[in-house]
Amino acid sequence: MRSVVYFWKRHKLWLSFLIAFSFINTIVSLIFPYILKDVIDGIRAGFARQDLLRYILIIGGIGLLRAVFNSLLPFTRGRTNEIFLLDERTNILSKLLRKGHSFLSRFPAGDILQRVDHDLNELGWFSCSGIFRPIEGIFTLVIALFFLIRINPLLTLISALPISIASVGWLKLSPVMYKYYYAWRESISKANNHLQSSFAGVKLVKSYTIEDKTDQRFLDILKERVAASIRVIRIEALVHNLFTAIEEIGVILVLLFGGLFIIRGSLTIGEFVAFNAYIIILLDPMLRIGNFFVSKKRAQVQNERLEEIKNHPTDVVDDGDLKETKHKGIALENVSFKYTKNGPLILNGINIKFEPGQKIGLAGTVGSGKTTLLQVLMRIADPTEGRVKLNDADVKDIQLSQVRSLFGYIPQEPSLFSETIYNNITFGRRVDTPLVNNAIKLAQLEGFVRGAPKGWDELIGERGLRISGGEKQRVAIARAILGKPKILVLDDATSNLDADTEKELIGQLSQTPDTTMIIISHRLSVLSICDYIYVLDKGKIIEQGIHEDLLKKQELYWKLYQHQLMEEEFMKD
Amino acid sequence: MHWHWEDRYSVEQDGTRKRNWRVLKKLLPYFRKYSKTIIIASFLLLFSTLLTLLGPILIRRAIDVEIPNKSMQGLIILAVIYIIIQIVVILVRYFQQIEIMSVGERAIADLKADIFRHLLRLPVSYFDKNPVGKLISRVESDTEALKFLFSSTAVVLVQNLALLVGMSVVMIVVSWRLYVLILVMMPIFSYCFWWFERHVRPVYINLRKKIAEINGFIVETVKSLHVVQMFQQEDRFVSKINRLGKDKYDYELKALSFWYRIWFFVELGEIMGVILVLGIGGLWALRGLITIGTLYLFISYITRLFVPLRSLSDQINVIERAFAAAERAFQILSTEEEFRKDEKHVLSEFENVIEFRNLSFFYEDKNWVLKNLNFQIEKGERIALVGETGGGKTSIISLLLKYYSPQDGDIIIDGTSLTHIERHSLRSRIGFVPQDVILFPGSITDNLRLFNATIPDERIHDAAKRAQIHQRILNLPDGYDTNIIEQGINLSFGERQLISYTRALVFDPEILILDEATSSVDPQSERLVQQGMKELLKGRTAIIIAHRLTTTRLADRILVVHKGKLVEEGKHNDLIQHKGHYYKMYRLQYLSGV
Known part of the structure; x- marks a missing residue:
């Protein structure tokens, strides 16, 4: 559990403080029966009132101290858990933010959340509370035994023996319990699977009129589940009561032998009372130590699940040190790409050069590799073979931030965040208001912003204003053009706008003479403004040229164009 | 998650x-x-x-x-x-x-x-x-x-x-x-x-x-x-x-x-x-x-x-x-159950004809999905519904299954309005094969007879043989007793489809509603799935939501549904010659095959 070890390595002072604190707290908590012994023996001996008063004051003082310590300790433990959580959550996210494709395809968002939320919380509890509770248990055991032996070693041996045996028994019992727990959990997931299928397939259930059968089936599964739970309940009740019994054996032994010793004169009544108090305390720490092994196993699994997402390789390594702020042309040279070693080639020997100010179109069927091409170009992924060159330097040798700041990227799915419209557009950059206004105007968002109740301070997303797909895309466009990028990348970024708006908007955007534009659009007519168009099929460039020429050839580009025309015509009436 | x-x-x-x-x-x-x-x-x-x-x-x-x-x-x-x-x-x-x-x-x-x-x-x-x-x-x-x-x-x-x-x-x-x-x-x-x-x-x-x-x-x-x-x-x-x-x-x-x-x-x-x-x-x-x-x-x-x-x-x-x-x-x-007032007629057999009369329908958002739809299906007829996604095909079959009630118009089976037909008796006459294959935790047998223990094993095996999935099932670790979900058996998309067809064959309905899956499979499985479908259609009145041209060819009549309206109907060849919507769709599909 590297993260936990690392955490305590950084907080060594705090660690030693907590250990010392736990130790002192245990002494303070356990000293009480020892004092009680003196009081009772004192009362029996008929000591003076002042003596009683003195003891009461001592007990009061210690009691107050104990109250403070006993509540402060869980407080500090809880606080430390939270500090660990806070650090580790931030740490994990900072790692996540550097991951690439292979990570996203391996872990769905829900799974990541489950790990960062549930698993991390449990690990957070273990990081301090989980470790210190058994440590405290050990202290309690040692100190209680110390007092017991001080009072009477022989009686200690007689009465504490069964408890020690019991704790060994606990270690043997826990794997058996685990088996029952496992079966029980299986029966729960079976019930959940049935719920899942029945609800997802509710139309099927209704059409086959098997509502009754499905109920009956659920009842059967529940019956199994109840049986499995009752088995767990039984074993838990057995263990619980067995341990109570063992504790009581200690009490009886103290009663018998303690009584005998008193009669023989080798034990006082005060000592007898104190013994009774200590013997009851002994069992709990043993259980705590036993529980530690169970919770450690659980924490290990959770830790592994977190390490798995933390240590997943980042696809793109940022170790270039060249600085390139200028864009004199960026080129794909013989670029091939596949996601996995044995997977199919997504890109196959691509050669394209993007000159400053050029407007380049990419076309091709779904899955032909257009988006992947863009991602390799922007260094979201590195090519499996070949190179991406910026001004004659391999982009791998250039600082990643330098490469990426050349681009203004507008993805297929506009990524908006649950923040204000303004924050979604400026996206962490400090920009003057006129520039923001200009971007809004260019992206044709003026009407939308004016229409929002609070203007651009209106919240959007999950808990804010519901906005349409076209509006989302325009916000993403405004965000991209705000940074005045040298290369503007539109990955089918206008699909939710109507044809006329799309044409007008892209026409507007292409007015900036120095900006390179790379356009993928579902509507090929938009590409007529492009200086050059590449047509991809199965990762290869199979046609290139300008719009009109490509249409004249009557091959793939033409087919795609016809297809789209027909689709439009079809949807018109 | x-x-x-x-x-x-x-x-x-x-x-x-x-x-x-x-x-x-x-x-x-x-x-x-x-x-x-x-x-x-x-x-x-x-x-x-x-x-x-x-x-x-x-x-x-x-x-x-x-x-x-x-x-x-x-x-x-x-x-x-x-x-x-x-x-x-x-x-x-x-x-x-x-x-x-x-x-x-x-x-x-x-x-x-x-x-x-x-x-x-x-x-x-x-x-x-x-x-x-x-x-x-x-x-x-x-x-x-x-x-x-x-x-x-x-x-x-x-x-x-x-x-x-x-x-x-x-x-x-x-x-x-x-x-x-x-x-x-x-x-x-x-x-x-x-x-x-x-x-x-x-x-x-x-x-x-x-x-x-x-x-x-x-x-x-x-x-x-x-x-x-x-x-x-x-x-x-x-x-x-x-x-x-x-x-x-x-x-x-x-x-x-x-x-x-x-x-x-x-x-x-x-x-x-x-x-x-x-x-x-x-x-x-x-x-x-x-x-x-x-x-x-x-x-x-x-x-x-x-x-x-x-x-x-x-x-x-x-x-x-x-x-x-x-x-x-x-x-x-305390949420109300399906509305069942006026359902007095028990449909014991489907004899003649299903009529869709002036059918109009919208969902919660109140946008018309179906507008004034009129057509009939004779007993024994096979109908293919075609049209673009969101055009209203699924709504038609949902209304026939009484999942929703139309805002206007009516569906009439053998002269009785659907409102008066008891829904269970209606649904028992119909076999529905949805797009996505739903599997329950349990054995293959459980899944094929849907927990109805009165259905004998022979009937299940016979159906599986007809759908040509019998041998594949026998090859599973526990044959028909294999628990697909718990044993983590990976069935291919085509196999799942065939399981779904077998299920319908086991129940042997008079009327079949089949919502064809859109995802394509390899040509080998495609052929098997098509064969299974042919077997399933034998001797039944059927409504198929078709996405493939090969499927529409199995139908006696093709209905083209566009934006909630019935725009064309007829046989494949006639519709092609008519050069209307169907023809355009046909061309589109041909082109997207590039």
Whole structure:
């Protein structure tokens, strides 16, 4: 559990403080029966009132101290858990933010959340509370035994023996319990699977009129589940009561032998009372130590699940040190790409050069590799073979931030965040208001912003204003053009706008003479403004040229164009 | 994986007390069935709790009587009594725990079954509005919270009450003076708990909101990872999660500081009790008003009294959540079932014709999906519905299956309006093969006969042979008994499709509704699936939502549905020659094959 070890390595002072604190707290908590012994023996001996008063004051003082310590300790433990959580959550996210494709395809968002939320919380509890509770248990055991032996070693041996045996028994019992727990959990997931299928397939259930059968089936599964739970309940009740019994054996032994010793004169009544108090305390720490092994196993699994997402390789390594702020042309040279070693080639020997100010179109069927091409170009992924060159330097040798700041990227799915419209557009950059206004105007968002109740301070997303797909895309466009990028990348970024708006908007955007534009659009007519168009099929460039020429050839580009025309015509009436 | 914002946001403010009563009232019938067990178990619980009070009394006697008298015999008798008491207590406890927890388990299983049964009978539109994950947590997690309330909280409450009363009685009898001292502290305690409950709740509500915000932020970030990277906002996102985390930390600390106070107070109470007893009781003991044994008894009772108080304070938050969860679960039970008034006609056989007359329909959003649709299907006819996605094909079959009711027009089967036909008799005549293959946890056989044990194995095997999936099933580890989900068997898309067809063949319906899957498979499986479909269509009246041209060729008549209207109908060749919508679609499909 590297993260936990690392955490305590950084907080060594705090660690030693907590250990010392736990130790002192245990002494303070356990000293009480020892004092009680003196009081009772004192009362029996008929000591003076002042003596009683003195003891009461001592007990009061210690009691107050104990109250403070006993509540402060869980407080500090809880606080430390939270500090660990806070650090580790931030740490994990900072790692996540550097991951690439292979990570996203391996872990769905829900799974990541489950790990960062549930698993991390449990690990957070273990990081301090989980470790210190058994440590405290050990202290309690040692100190209680110390007092017991001080009072009477022989009686200690007689009465504490069964408890020690019991704790060994606990270690043997826990794997058996685990088996029952496992079966029980299986029966729960079976019930959940049935719920899942029945609800997802509710139309099927209704059409086959098997509502009754499905109920009956659920009842059967529940019956199994109840049986499995009752088995767990039984074993838990057995263990619980067995341990109570063992504790009581200690009490009886103290009663018998303690009584005998008193009669023989080798034990006082005060000592007898104190013994009774200590013997009851002994069992709990043993259980705590036993529980530690169970919770450690659980924490290990959770830790592994977190390490798995933390240590997943980042696809793109940022170790270039060249600085390139200028864009004199960026080129794909013989670029091939596949996601996995044995997977199919997504890109196959691509050669394209993007000159400053050029407007380049990419076309091709779904899955032909257009988006992947863009991602390799922007260094979201590195090519499996070949190179991406910026001004004659391999982009791998250039600082990643330098490469990426050349681009203004507008993805297929506009990524908006649950923040204000303004924050979604400026996206962490400090920009003057006129520039923001200009971007809004260019992206044709003026009407939308004016229409929002609070203007651009209106919240959007999950808990804010519901906005349409076209509006989302325009916000993403405004965000991209705000940074005045040298290369503007539109990955089918206008699909939710109507044809006329799309044409007008892209026409507007292409007015900036120095900006390179790379356009993928579902509507090929938009590409007529492009200086050059590449047509991809199965990762290869199979046609290139300008719009009109490509249409004249009557091959793939033409087919795609016809297809789209027909689709439009079809949807018109 | 499912996570629900709305659940975490459900902020419960006023009227909680009223709500808690409402929930309890609804819960009561589920436990009434087990009232005998509950009464016996409660009695046993009281009995064993009271018995445990005897321990300190025996030790008191040892201290005050047997030991001073140096009576070893007396001591042994006490020890024997103690042993007997403990054996009884432990045995009683053991059975009582098992009984009461089992009742909780069973009663909650009954509740789960009821909610499930009710859910399955709700209209399909309810499932449109509520995602599967949410429904599962209604049936599962919300009822589990209730179980906890019964088998843990209620037990602790009863036990504590018994302890409180029992100890009071013993203490009054043994020494009423000392008892009065302890009684003084009680009002202070009640006030303290009341104060705590009031102040800690808003903190927890804020905390839950913050956690939801953090989770939402993580999901958004993961989903937009590349955008964040391209705009080089990684550092800002790290500092934002850190800031949100710090906010959460602050709330946690605030909650902890409340807990700190309550822990401190409970500790302080205990120590105050001990000091009072030891100080004043000690003085009385010195004067001979009480014995040392009595002193011991009081001190051990006081420490015992504070153990349950501690656990009670732990449960305050849990109780709150359990009631909120229970209310959500019960809300389902009061949602209305599918409307079935006027359904007087039982459809025993489909004889002639299904007529769709002036059919118009919209969903909740009130956009017309079907507009004035008219057509008929004769018995034995095979109809293919074609048209673009969202054009209304699925709505037509949903209306025929009575999943929804049309706003206007009617569907008439053999002269009887669908409104009057009893829905089960209607659906039993129809076999529906949905787009997605639904598999239940259970064996292949279970899945093919849908848990209907009256269907003999031969019929299932015969159907599987006809769909040409029999051999593949036999090759699975346990053949027809293979549990697909639990054994993690990977069936190909085509195989799943064939299982779905076999299921329909087993039920052998008069009318078949088939929603063809859109995803394409390799040519080999494609051929098998097509063959299976042909087998399935044999001798049946059929409506197929077709996505493939090869499928439309199986139909006697093709209906082209476009934007909620029937725009063309006829045979494939005629429609091609007509050069209308169908022709355009045909061309489109041809072109997309490039």
